[in-house]
Amino acid sequence: MTSKNSFLVNLRVNAKRRVWTIALSAVCLFFIMPVTMMVNLSSVVKSSNEIYVAQNLANTYREFMISNSFLTVFTTILAIIMAIHGFSYLFSRKKVDMYMSVPVKMESRFWAIVLNSFLIFIIPYIICFLLCLVVAGTYGINDAYIIKMAIISSAVNVVYYMAVYSIAVIAVMLTGNLPVSVLGTGTLLLYEVAFKWLLWGGFDYYFNTYNENSAEIFKTIWTSPLGKIVGFSGEFGTAVSDKAAVGNIVAEPLIYILLMAVIYIIVAFLLYKARPMESCGKSMAFRKTKTTIKRLIMIPCALAFSFFFDSASGGSIFAAVFGLLAGVLITHVVIQGIYEQDLKAAFKDKRSVIYVGVIAGVIFSVLRFDLVGYDRYVPESGKLESASVSLDMAFMGNETFFDEETSGDYFRYIGKENYIFKNMNVTDVDTITEIAQNSADTQDIIRSDNYDNDSIIRGSIKYTLSGGKTIYRDIALNYSECEDALNRLFANEEYKTGNTQIYSPVFDETNRLDVEYNNGAITSSITDIESVIAAYRQDYKEMTFSDIENSMGIGILNIDVYNRSKNYGNYRNCEFVVFPTFSNTIAQLEKQGIVIEPAIAADDVERIEVNYYDYDRELNETYETTDINEIKEIIENSMPNDFYMAISTGDDFNYDYSVTVYIKSDSRFKYDYEVYDRLFLGDKVPDFIR
Amino acid sequence: MIELKALNKSFDGIKAVDNINVDIKEGNVFGLIGTNGAGKSTVMRIMTGILKPDSGEVFVDGEKVYNNVSAKSKFFFISDDQYFFATANAKDMERYYSRIYPNFDKGAFYEYMVRFGLDPQRKINTFSKGMKRQVILLLGICSNTKYLICDETFDGLDPVMRQSIKSIFASEIDKRQLTPIIASHNLRELEDICDHVGLLHKGGVLLSKDLEDMKCGIQKVQCVFKTDGEREKAEKLMNIIKDEKRGSLHTYTVRETQESIINAFAGIETIFFEILPLSLEEIFISETEVAGYDIKKLILG
Numbered sequence: 001m002t003s004k005n006s007f008l009v010n011l012r013v014n015a016k017r018r019v020w021t022i023a024l025s026a027v028c029l030f031f032i033m034p035v036t037m038m039v040n041l042s043s044v045v046k047s048s049n050e051i052y053v054a055q056n057l058a059n060t061y062r063e064f065m066i067s068n069s070f071l072t073v074f075t076t077i078l079a080i081i082m083a084i085h086g087f088s089y090l091f092s093r094k095k096v097d098m099y100m101s102v103p104v105k106m107e108s109r110f111w112a113i114v115l116n117s118f119l120i121f122i123i124p125y126i127i128c129f130l131l132c133l134v135v136a137g138t139y140g141i142n143d144a145y146i147i148k149m150a151i152i153s154s155a156v157n158v159v160y161y162m163a164v165y166s167i168a169v170i171a172v173m174l175t176g177n178l179p180v181s182v183l184g185t186g187t188l189l190l191y192e193v194a195f196k197w198l199l200w201g202g203f204d205y206y207f208n209t210y211n212e213n214s215a216e217i218f219k220t221i222w223t224s225p226l227g228k229i230v231g232f233s234g235e236f237g238t239a240v241s242d243k244a245a246v247g248n249i250v251a252e253p254l255i256y257i258l259l260m261a262v263i264y265i266i267v268a269f270l271l272y273k274a275r276p277m278e279s280c281g282k283s284m285a286f287r288k289t290k291t292t293i294k295r296l297i298m299i300p301c302a303l304a305f306s307f308f309f310d311s312a313s314g315g316s317i318f319a320a321v322f323g324l325l326a327g328v329l330i331t332h333v334v335i336q337g338i339y340e341q342d343l344k345a346a347f348k349d350k351r352s353v354i355y356v357g358v359i360a361g362v363i364f365s366v367l368r369f370d371l372v373g374y375d376r377y378v379p380e381s382g383k384l385e386s387a388s389v390s391l392d393m394a395f396m397g398n399e400t401f402f403d404e405e406t407s408g409d410y411f412r413y414i415g416k417e418n419y420i421f422k423n424m425n426v427t428d429v430d431t432i433t434e435i436a437q438n439s440a441d442t443q444d445i446i447r448s449d450n451y452d453n454d455s456i457i458r459g460s461i462k463y464t465l466s467g468g469k470t471i472y473r474d475i476a477l478n479y480s481e482c483e484d485a486l487n488r489l490f491a492n493e494e495y496k497t498g499n500t501q502i503y504s505p506v507f508d509e510t511n512r513l514d515v516e517y518n519n520g521a522i523t524s525s526i527t528d529i530e531s532v533i534a535a536y537r538q539d540y541k542e543m544t545f546s547d548i549e550n551s552m553g554i555g556i557l558n559i560d561v562y563n564r565s566k567n568y569g570n571y572r573n574c575e576f577v578v579f580p581t582f583s584n585t586i587a588q589l590e591k592q593g594i595v596i597e598p599a600i601a602a603d604d605v606e607r608i609e610v611n612y613y614d615y616d617r618e619l620n621e622t623y624e625t626t627d628i629n630e631i632k633e634i635i636e637n638s639m640p641n642d643f644y645m646a647i648s649t650g651d652d653f654n655y656d657y658s659v660t661v662y663i664k665s666d667s668r669f670k671y672d673y674e675v676y677d678r679l680f681l682g683d684k685v686p687d688f689i690r
Numbered sequence: 691m692i693e694l695k696a697l698n699k700s701f702d703g704i705k706a707v708d709n710i711n712v713d714i715k716e717g718n719v720f721g722l723i724g725t726n727g728a729g730k731s732t733v734m735r736i737m738t739g740i741l742k743p744d745s746g747e748v749f750v751d752g753e754k755v756y757n758n759v760s761a762k763s764k765f766f767f768i769s770d771d772q773y774f775f776a777t778a779n780a781k782d783m784e785r786y787y788s789r790i791y792p793n794f795d796k797g798a799f800y801e802y803m804v805r806f807g808l809d810p811q812r813k814i815n816t817f818s819k820g821m822k823r824q825v826i827l828l829l830g831i832c833s834n835t836k837y838l839i840c841d842e843t844f845d846g847l848d849p850v851m852r853q854s855i856k857s858i859f860a861s862e863i864d865k866r867q868l869t870p871i872i873a874s875h876n877l878r879e880l881e882d883i884c885d886h887v888g889l890l891h892k893g894g895v896l897l898s899k900d901l902e903d904m905k906c907g908i909q910k911v912q913c914v915f916k917t918d919g920e921r922e923k924a925e926k927l928m929n930i931i932k933d934e935k936r937g938s939l940h941t942y943t944v945r946e947t948q949e950s951i952i953n954a955f956a957g958i959e960t961i962f963f964e965i966l967p968l969s970l971e972e973i974f975i976s977e978t979e980v981a982g983y984d985i986k987k988l989i990l991g
Contacts, residue, residue, distance in 0.1 A: 009789055013786060013789065017775060092773070093771075094769065094771050094772070094773035095773050096740060097735065097740055097767070097769040097771075097772075097773065098769065098772070098773040100738075100739060100740040101738040101739065101740055101762065101765075101767035101769075102762065102787075102790050103759045103760075103761075103762035103763035103790055103791070104759065104762075104790060105757065105759055106757050276741075276742070277735075277740055277741055277742070278701060278741055287702075
């Protein structure tokens, strides 16, 4: 006689009890995968221009197989359903009596349920995946690369399913009825994400010097597979779209989510073994965990309330305290009500109210009053190795940067700050420390909200300490008190070469560059690219802070950097401002017959219209002139409206006036356009216009 | 033998089982009696390995029962509110149990189903409460386990069905030494089937005795004495537990054997004398009143 209590028997018996979940999984996956894909592809064929059909079909196929967020959502929901349904017998005394009294090992039952839950997902998934390939085949769009990437994406999805399933099983083991187990699953999946998001918001709101690069700790999710998959999907989809290397993108989340799945299912198993069977029907299965879980939930809720009331009241500490107390009490009452299924239970466990109030109060105070000196951080000079400084001043906010390390077909743009943090290492520790101290001292002014914004220079800084640790801060410098330090910084070659991308080796590969010079009205192509770039690099190194402090850029070098060779593949556009002191660059440009100045000659102008619009008074007036002196004055005090990167420190466009310049048909120079839009700078509006 | 050794179990600070020590011998019908909330179901659920005791152990034929397949394969537990798979019929349940209990007698099961007029293809959720009880009892009997543990199983059965089940029990006990363990709050129901009874009260065992021993050792005597002197003489000769008088009719509950009572009354002049058998309820009332408890409160709730 064969052993009737064998694991396979348990598997079969359990599967028979879960027919509806098998049907749910199969039917839903069938509709979400091959059917939806077929509908999408059919729609693309009908709506696309004949020339683009193949391209659009390929794009749709790729997105569907690689970045199918709907499938991820369904996977999450199915995993939770399978976990709760599979172990829902633990919620019913009748079922527990039957299952626990029959001669079946607890371990055998547990693993049979888990394995079945996996098979109920994976078998229809594989079948539907293959059906998707068949559908793609009928449209002739199967591609080995996409299939390979789709397999990788599917592997991550399957591992993700197991991790969500395991965490949901933990929730079932900790709870005693269906509604609380659903709440528990949500809590386990989202607790870390929500708490970190809350603290992130708190750091961002309360700390003036908080920099987004410090957000890594908040963005890095350790316990929730949901948090891991969200970051992965977008990054993976982008990499595949760019045909970039995916190894690094996939390996870490795949291994980590797999580890989560393994650890969580082991924890779930241990809880299953330890679970008191008399807890069916109760809210929580383990008495000892009730208080701890409750307090852990109360703390972020109380914080959220205090943040909300603080910000809604415009910073009233009384409102914040009220919010904190309200948050503590409300969550205490709600959770007690769920635990005991009786609102009168709110009067129990008053100790938790006190403990949570104190803990949440301490966290709130640390953020609100910066009790740890976050904003006043200055690295110890002995520990500081180097720094990267990104300043929002002069033209330095607007250079475009691309990520040279992007693999694949496309370069990606990255922000100025990210480029500087990656490429700059200023080792003049004394200057950096002086700048850091100035920023720390300026915080009191910033917190007072009573200062002249024009006297403050903002930016961000990355400190690299000995040992490799990096610390990021936003900085606010009181210009008048750190002018010397800024001058020294600006003269520092390490600062200069990291502050602009022109020194990158990419710009030595002239076969990948397409360069033009735009003086604000006339765009000219540059033939001797190598000489111009070398001259620009020289000028940039020699540039002083004073050079740019009060002067405007006179033109822009537009450089298209191609991924491969020129006019082949994809490119990114970069713009580098030319200042009046860039004598080498100007000489090289003039050598090539390029018009530097004037951008618009006054005698080439037919007329100028200046439009004034006052939004508050709804006033709209126009001034028109053909007088050459007035034309000259207007042009001298205005700039092309797309030359924002050429504006100097402290200046800004005046958007109350718009200037339209009409070029004569028989102009001296060959202008790009007949009409140019310009803007006045600050208060440099001619008197005859005001 | 099923041994319950020093069992203790509390739920949220409330003691449900208090230091229970009971041995259930094979081949006997063991009745576990108690009021609502006495702890019968809890004891049953610990005995069958559903609940883990706070302290103490349960042994089934020398093996610890909790999470032990070998021990659990020796008994079949019928809960007071038995679970059947949703949309299952009796055949589905038979298939399930026959996979788990290696000695399950399918032939006997379907024979009994016919005998009791139950359709094995009909969904169990369409059966009445009594019919469901019949199905699970038949499944339990046909599992051919050594012990059959029933928690208030006879509730919901009509008297005819009750007798049928009892006769099947008796037949199985004779045939294969089946040991039924039956929990109930109804003494009358257990009277004609139990060999050994245990009385639970507030989680503890108040009393655990063989029914025959109990019946042999305690008698009810009804008599009418000729004179008061004869009455006094008789009363000195007996160990009287209880004395009721209605007119001249005396009803004594005495802790004596039948033989010693007959010998005692041989020399007493009586107008009327009779020894009556005691019901289980009367025995318990007497025994527990001695223990200082108002059994009516215990049994009748």
